[in-house]
């Protein structure tokens with residue numbers, strides 16, 4: 400059960416039943432799938448309903464809700480800097496997460512076997528440019544949410560795919576996360592890039608640099624801001640502190656592990 404949103408003939412957003420978003424970019428010669436979802440739904444079959452072009456599959460980072468569907472593909476690329484996440488974000492954790500999600504969502508996921516095993520299909524991301532024919536992409540390091548988080552800048556589309564790295568609710572509590580300062584540098588770097596819109600994995604809207612500007616404000620001067628205790632109630636059970644910066648169309652906030 401995957402929800403597909405067509406942004407244009409070249410850009411699709413696919414969300415699995417637990418709202419793990421992936422982006423599909425259709426070039427003239429190849430298609431790019433950015434992230435594979437949490438793995439409960441056959442994302443490959445869904446992609447094949449849209450295109451039969453050769454497929455390049457790249458994960459934004461190593462958290463399980465972005466790599467779980469990698470088992471549906473023969474080869475998937477991930478930054479080497481997030482490789483260590485795969486040691487603990489394993490099949491057991493994925494299944495535990497799914498069973499807890501089912502408490503909230505009545506569905507038919509009972510008995511899903513992820514079969515991700517040792518993630519043999521996940522290869523090192525060892526290139527920094529992609530070529531889909533009429534669309535080109537540049538891999539951009541976006542460390543903060545995780546050390547190995549990357550984005551893909553698509554100049555012909557004036558679009559940046561960003562995974563969780565530029566989520567308006569900035570989350571620095573999950574495995575392999577970086578510092579507030581590192582995330583601030585990443586947001587500033589993104590502001591310098593040439594695009595009109597960016598896509599963040601857990602947000603169905605096309606986001607703009609106005610959101611990034613508020614995120615930069617949120618990350619500045621954190622010692623003098625008010626934080627509330629926060630816990631993520633499902634595996635991997637992150638604990639931390641939450642600061643709400645501003646609401647509006649896209650709420651902006653920051654979750655950190657330690658009190659500022």
Ligand SMILES: [Zn+2]
Pocket residue numbers: 460462544563573
């Ligand atoms: Zn993540």
